[in-house]
Amino acid sequence: xxxxxxxxxxxxxxxxxxxxxxxxxxxxxxxxxxxxxxxxxxxxxxxxxxxxxxxxxxxxxxxxxxxxxxxxxxxxxxxxxxxxxxxxxxxxxxxxxxxxxxxxxxxxxxxxxxxxxxxxxxxxxxxxxxxxxxxxxxxxxxxxxxxxxxxxxxxxxxxxxxxxxxxxxxxxxxxxxxxxxxxxxxxxxxxxxxxxxxxxxxxx
Amino acid sequence: xxxxxxxxxxxxxxxxxxxxxxxxxxxxxxxxxxxxxxxxxxxxxxxxxxxxxxxxxxxxxxxxxxxxxxxxxxxxxxxxxxxxxxxxxxxxxxxxxxxxxxxxxxxxxxxxxxxxxxxxxxxxxxxxxxxxxxxxxxxxxxxxxxxxxxxxxxxxxxxxxxxxxxxxxxxxxxxxxxxxxxxxxxxxxxxxxxxxxxxxxxxx
Numbered sequence: 001x002x003x004x005x006x007x008x009x010x011x012x013x014x015x016x017x018x019x020x021x022x023x024x025x026x027x028x029x030x031x032x033x034x035x036x037x038x039x040x041x042x043x044x045x046x047x048x049x050x051x052x053x054x055x056x057x058x059x060x061x062x063x064x065x066x067x068x069x070x071x072x073x074x075x076x077x078x079x080x081x082x083x084x085x086x087x088x089x090x091x092x093x094x095x096x097x098x099x100x101x102x103x104x105x106x107x108x109x110x111x112x113x114x115x116x117x118x119x120x121x122x123x124x125x126x127x128x129x130x131x132x133x134x135x136x137x138x139x140x141x142x143x144x145x146x147x148x149x150x151x152x153x154x155x156x157x158x159x160x161x162x163x164x165x166x167x168x169x170x171x172x173x174x175x176x177x178x179x180x181x182x183x184x185x186x187x188x189x190x191x192x193x194x195x196x197x198x199x200x201x202x203x204x
Numbered sequence: 205x206x207x208x209x210x211x212x213x214x215x216x217x218x219x220x221x222x223x224x225x226x227x228x229x230x231x232x233x234x235x236x237x238x239x240x241x242x243x244x245x246x247x248x249x250x251x252x253x254x255x256x257x258x259x260x261x262x263x264x265x266x267x268x269x270x271x272x273x274x275x276x277x278x279x280x281x282x283x284x285x286x287x288x289x290x291x292x293x294x295x296x297x298x299x300x301x302x303x304x305x306x307x308x309x310x311x312x313x314x315x316x317x318x319x320x321x322x323x324x325x326x327x328x329x330x331x332x333x334x335x336x337x338x339x340x341x342x343x344x345x346x347x348x349x350x351x352x353x354x355x356x357x358x359x360x361x362x363x364x365x366x367x368x369x370x371x372x373x374x375x376x377x378x379x380x381x382x383x384x385x386x387x388x389x390x391x392x393x394x395x396x397x398x399x400x401x402x403x404x405x406x407x408x
Contacts, residue, residue: 022368023353131375136389145404149227164226166381167392167403171335173377177370185340188371199371200349 003197004068007119009060009075012154014162014180022184024202029063031056031075039088045081049113050126052077057115057124064119071119072195078181080157081109087157096147096158097140103157104168105137110157112178116190125194129183131174133161138168156181207401208272211323213264213279218359218366218384226388228406233267235260235279243292249285253317254330256281261319261328268323275323276399282385284361285313291361300351300362301344307361308372309341314361316382320394329398333387335378337365342372360385 006026008019019026033055042048056075064071080087082102090096111130117123138146151165152158159165161172161179177184191197210230212223223230237259246252260279268275284291286306294300315334321327342350355369356362363369365376365383381388395401 018370021366022371136393142402142404145402149404161380162225164404166222166388167226168389169380170389171378172380174375176365176373176376176380176383179380184370185372185374189340198346198349200346200353200368 003072003195004070005072007060007064007071007073009056009073010181012076012181014155014160015076015182017162018177018180018182018184022199024199026074029060031059031063033059035077039086043086045079045086045109045111046113046128046130048086049077049079049111050115050128051113053113053115054124054126057117061117061119067119069120072191072197073115073117073119074182074187075115075117076112076182078110078112078156081111082106089154089156090152090158093147096152097143099158100138100143100146100152101140103159104135104143107132107134108157109133110179112181112183114183114186114190116187116195118195123195125190127186127190129175129178129186131172131176131178133172133179134170136168136170142168207276207399208274209276211264211268211275211277213260213277214385216280216358216385218364219280219386221366222381222384222386222388226403228403230278233264235263235267237263239281243290247290249283249290249313249315250317250332250334252290253281253283253315254319254332255317257317257319258328258330261321265321265323271323273324276395276401277319277321277323278386278391279319279321280316280386282314282316282360285315286310293358293360294356294362297351300356301347303362304342304347304350304356305344307363308339308347311336311338312361313337314383316385316387318387318390318394320391320399322399327399329394331390331394333379333382333390335376335380335382337376337383338374340372340374346372
């Protein structure tokens with residue numbers, strides 16, 4: 001199948017950076033759906049992230065119905081789960097500190113839901129991936145050092161492994177790209193098996 | 205301790221990219237030591253990578269003896285180990301194919317030796333880190349698709365997780381930055397504990 005346009009339904013800079021690194025052409029059209037309603041209603045993180053990814057893909061489909069039919073929409077939603085708690089993005093320094101302090105010296109799960117939709121078709125694949133992430137045990141002063149970098153902004157769990165959080169991520173278990181919010185090894189397999197698209201054939 | 209210059213004793217683009225992402229100022233002075241001698245003599249990969257990292261750091265120390273004394277040299281060496289075989293960099297397409305074919309659909313170890321040396325002192329710390337990397341089971345045609353990207357060039361094990369190899373890396377277990385040839389979470393801890401240097405305090 002020839003896909004002429006890949007649409008990333010996200011304004012996450014980490015997801016954008018990932019697609020740039022695997023050198024496929026794409027454009028960004030965020031969904032701007034309101035997530036609050038779903039987050040209040042759905043307490044199971046696996047169901048939540050897949051529901052949100054699907055809703056984002058469907059919302060972007062509505063936005064671009066007149067586009068070329070040979071387009072794929074990729075949407076995703078990521079949460080951090082520690083025990084029973086689902087952690088999203090921090091709104092300010094204090095919330096970022098509170099989240100990071102809880103995550104230090106232990107392991108949490110990073111769960112991403114992903115939806116892939118072929119424009120104007122009934123073809124919609126929804127899946128998820130999860131990675132266990134273990135942090136070093138930074139003290140409060142070091143956490144504040146990190147918060148001052150502002151890199152926690154807009155990131156689920158208030159960190160990004162792509163930047164300075166790599167200094168305190170002791171280990172991960174699972175997909176690396178999933179920790180950045182888009183499991184590209186899963187995307188590769190879904191596109192190959194379900195859409196007959198080979199991501200290696202692009203080369204920008 | 206105030207460190208005025210950090211010297212990366214490596215011309216690896218992945219190591220350079222890592223230090224850029226954690227936003228510390230550094231300059232690159234490769235050691236250019238001949239590795240063949242050590243690789244023939246030392247068959248234990250853990251001893252080999254630590255020996256090579258140490259020799260690289262010492263060689264660069266000789267090059268820059270007249271530099272500011274407040275300099276740190278960081279050197280590293282990475283190998284891929286599958287069973288009893290140590291795999292380095294491929295020299296051509298066929299060797300890259302042969303290495304990647306062996307790695308597909310199974311797990312291997314990525315081992316990095318790292319040396320940190322304070323210029324003009326007797327302070328030299330050598331350590332290592334290892335990460336288990338599991339590949340999807342790509343077929344020969346897909347391996348050739350990857351080889352055509354040229355991204356295998358100059359990389360231990362003929363791949364880089366930073367680029368399109370992320371499409372077929374199913375999972376990792378351990379440090380992500382180690383897979384790129386420099387375990388920065390270990391570097392952070394060594395600099396803090398052994399050299400009293402806080403990597404968060406840099407901000408370029």
